[in-house]
Every structure is written in structure tokens, then in C-alpha cells.
Amino acid sequence: MASLRRNNATRGTIDTSRPIGEGAFRVVYKGHYTKGEREGQPLVAKWFKTGVVFESRFYSEDIRAVDKAQVWTFVESSERAGQKHLVEPYIEDFCKFNSNTGVVFDQHDAWSQAMQALSHYSYHASGGSYVLCDLQGGMTDEGMTLTDPVILSRSGTRAYGATDLSLDGISTFFARHRCTKFCQSHWQQPRHQAIYFPAARGTTFM
Known part of the structure; x- marks a missing residue:
């Protein structure tokens, strides 16, 4: 049965000496929770590279797709004081x-x-309203845990922010989709399937 993993922590430390992952727009660092129910457990913190134009929109719009993660702000004593980052x-x-x-x-x-x-x-x-994609995560004692997904919406307004590629994104996704043994033959697919975005292994923003 699906369930939500909640942060339930309020403070942590992050090793900013080197990232453990990096994409076209964001970097990922590892740290540990220091206060709250997850005290002592490892965390990851993600933030945008300097000058990325999507940053303000992400924290006001894209966060809807990952609202069980937390947006924290670096404390005043940090060299990144005031900067927002996603912690999970x-x-x-x-x-x-x-x-x-x-x-x-x-x-x-x-x-x-x-x-x-x-x-x-x-x-x-x-x-036919949404596609949950950009799926990533790993196995835990509770099963497969997914994090930081993207929602593509058909509204045409990019309701879920800069990673919501809207109708053209849905069309592109299904143009590349090949059903697996877990798909059911009666599941809907969009009638129009065409490629509007180049194949990218990372997350595409617009």
C-alpha cells in the first residue's frame, strides 16, 4: 500500500564541500538531521545553481508536485544565509x-x-489530465520510495511550474513510451503522440 514519508525534522547540517549529484540546473548535497524525529538520520539538500531563472518559480509552483518534502532556508551564520533549498x-x-x-x-x-x-x-x-513522471528513488524497508517527481498537466497553463511541459510534454512522453508487462491494454493513451522535446536524461525545465 502506498504511503507518504514525512520529514518530521526542523534542522540539519549539510556538507557543502562537494555535491553527491548534479544536473543541468540543480546540485545535491548530503547531510544529517540534527533536530526533530529524524535526528541523526541522513538527508539530502537540493538547490539551484547560481543564475538559474527557474528558481523563484520552482519554490512557488513546482513544489506542489513534491509537497511532502520541505523547503528550508540556510541560517544567518551560513555562507548561504537566506538561500532556499529542498530537504528530504x-x-x-x-x-x-x-x-x-x-x-x-x-x-x-x-x-x-x-x-x-x-x-x-x-x-x-x-x-488524461496528468502524467506522473521523472520517477526516481530507491528501495527501503517499506518498499520502493519515490522522490521529487514531475507532474505533466493538460491544462496548458503549466500548473505545476517549470518542469510541467503541459500538453506537448504529455504527447512527447507517450511518443517515447513503450508499454511493459505491467501496463494494461485498456489504459488510456493520448490520441496525438508526437515528439516536441529532445530526449533528455535529466529533468527538462521551460
Whole structure:
């Protein structure tokens, strides 16, 4: 049964000496919670690279898609005082399953196939309104934990911010989607499927 992992922590320390991951627009660092129910447990913190134009929109709009993570601010004594960043529990053996342009990272792994089916099912279950994608995470004692997803919406207004590629994103995603053994033949797909965005392994912003 699906469940939400909540942060339930209010303070932490972050090792900013070197990132543990990096994309086109954001960097990821590791640290530990120092206050709250997760005290002593590892965390990850993500923030935008200097000068990225999507930053303000992300924290006001894109955060809707990841509202179970937390937005924290560096304390005054930090060299990054006042800067916002996304904080969430660290996941061991982290891997990415697909991107918001429909790129699949491992066609043969069973978990990856299940994640492609989850993206397909999200479109079907929402009546064609949304696609849950950019799926990434790892195994925990509770099962597969996913984090930092993207929602593509058909509204045309990019309701979920800079990573919501809207109708063209949905069309692109399904143009690259290949049903796996977990997909059901009666699940809906968009009638119009065409590629509007280049294949990108990272998250595409616009």
C-alpha cells in the first residue's frame, strides 16, 4: 500500500564541500538531521545553481508536485544565509527510472518496467489530465520510495511550474513510451503522440 514519508525534522547540517549529484540546473548535497524525529538520520539538500531563472518559480509552483518534502532556508551564520533549498530523507541506492521527456533508463529491470507502467496508469487514472513522471528513488524497508517527481498537466497553463511541459510534454512522453508487462491494454493513451522535446536524461525545465 502506498504511503507518504514525512520529514518530521526542523534542522540539519549539510556538507557543502562537494555535491553527491548534479544536473543541468540543480546540485545535491548530503547531510544529517540534527533536530526533530529524524535526528541523526541522513538527508539530502537540493538547490539551484547560481543564475538559474527557474528558481523563484520552482519554490512557488513546482513544489506542489513534491509537497511532502520541505523547503528550508540556510541560517544567518551560513555562507548561504537566506538561500532556499529542498530537504528530504536520503535514499540508499538511488536510481532514476524515467525523465519528464519520456526517456527510460533501464528497459529490462522489473522495477523500471513497473515505474513506466505507473506513469502510464497516472494518465489513465486521471482521465488524461496528468502524467506522473521523472520517477526516481530507491528501495527501503517499506518498499520502493519515490522522490521529487514531475507532474505533466493538460491544462496548458503549466500548473505545476517549470518542469510541467503541459500538453506537448504529455504527447512527447507517450511518443517515447513503450508499454511493459505491467501496463494494461485498456489504459488510456493520448490520441496525438508526437515528439516536441529532445530526449533528455535529466529533468527538462521551460
